[in-house]
Amino acid sequence: MEKEENKRALIVGIFIALGVVIFVVGIFTLGGQQSIFKKTFHVTAVFDDVAGLKKGNNVWFSGVKVGTISDVKFTGQSQVEVQMSIDNNVQSYIHSNAGAKISSDGLIGNKIIVIDGGSPQAPMIADGDMVQTNKQLSTDDIMKTLQKNNENLLAITTDFKKISTNIVKGKGLVGALMTDSVMALKFRSIVNNLNATTVSTQKVASSLNHFSDKLNTKGGLTDKLLTDTSVFNQLKASVEQLKQTTASANKLAESLNHSGANLEHATGKLNTADNILGILLNDPKGAAKLQSTLNYLNESSIKLNDDLEAAQHNFLLKGFFKDKAKKEAAQKNTTPAQ
Incomplete structure (x- = not known):
């Protein structure tokens, strides 16, 4: 009987000791988690x-x-x-x-x-x-943001649906390009022309660069004009001479204009009948009379020559003409040779 009670007391003591140990460990564990100690x-x-x-x-x-x-x-x-x-x-x-x-x-x-x-x-x-x-951001804020993003995404998909529908129906430029082969060919031609223009522009730019490099070449005319003052002064003197030449040419042109005016005045006189040349050019009757007069004068001079020739052979005047001829011969002989 006594042994059974001692055994029961021992078991109870062991359980109590285990409980105390567990309690202490739990306290230290919780205290460590809560930073109590x-x-x-x-x-x-x-x-x-x-x-x-x-x-x-x-x-x-x-x-x-x-x-x-x-x-x-x-x-x-x-x-x-x-x-x-x-x-x-x-x-x-x-x-x-x-x-x-x-x-x-x-x-x-x-x-x-x-x-x-x-x-x-x-x-x-x-x-x-x-x-x-x-x-x-709280969960509610995040949910509100997600909701707003969902609304925006819905609007975007709705618009995209409308756009895709119009494209399928051939509406708009994109739809026309996708459904109209003629329009597509025209657009392709435009793109090809733009490509060709771009290539040409590049060539022009390259040529301009080459030209600018040539202008900037050391010793060239442009370099001398920009850096050599003597060349600039020579060019300036040439310009001044060109100005003087131009002024002289202007004066000559004015003189020619004045001469031309005089010539025009003289030509105008030829068109009138108040002078001999004007009568000859513009008055047939007067020209005929003048021609007749000249003919008479010519005939008279011929007759006068005949009369003078006859007078030289006349015995009354023959001595006079012989003496005159001798004087002329003697004067010719006495004149020294040139």
């Missing part, structure tokens, strides 16, 4: 919307859990202040300009706070500091 520092952040964040949720830094949410309370107007307990071991990696944002532990997991370290130039964060907050 670790040295921590506290920071705060103020959010407009915590999206379901609550006390006890985790704080993450660079993908590592470094603390927990110690308190969530309202402050100001429609704002929520979140207090965080963070392990002292990571304090040196977090700076005063660090930021905090609300995220999710997985796709549909609990809400968490993610802290970025800030810039290394800033001082280390201190206990009681307030970190900046970055607005994070």
Whole structure:
């Protein structure tokens, strides 16, 4: 009987000891998860919307859990202040300009706070500091954005459906090109002409480049005009001479014009009947009379020559003409040869 009671007491003691051990292990495990037995520092952040964040949720830094949410309370107007307990071991990696944002532990997991370290130039964060907050899109905002994108996509597909229908029916330029072979051939011809024009333009540009290179050749006329002042002065003198020549030519042209006017005046006189040439050219009767007069004069001169010849043979005047002939012969002999 006594042995059975001792056995029962031993079993009960073992179970009690196991329970105590399990209880202690559980306390240390939960305490480790909640950072109860670790040295921590506290920071705060103020959010407009915590999206379901609550006390006890985790704080993450660079993908590592470094603390927990110690308190969530309202402050100001429609704002929520979140207090965080963070392990002292990571304090040196977090700076005063660090930021905090609300995220999710997985796709549909609990809400968490993610802290970025800030810039290394800033001082280390201190206990009681307030970190900046970055607005994070909530699930509702994401759903609204997706809904808007769906509406835009629906509108785009509707418009594309209308466009494709018109193209199939041959409406518009694209539809005409796809359904009208004549139009397609014309469009292809236009494209070929544009290609040919492009090739020609390239050739012209190449020729212009070659021409400009020739102009810029050292020792050429253009180079001398731009760099050699003596060549420029010679060209300037040539231009001045050309101006003088042009002025002389103008004066000569004026003289010729004046002579032409005089010649025209003289020609006009020939067309009138107030002078001998005008009568000969324009008055047939006067020209006939003048011709008759000249004929008479000619006949008279012939008769006069005959009379003079007869007078030379006349015995009364024959001595006079002989003496005259002798004087002329003697004068010719005495005249020295040239």
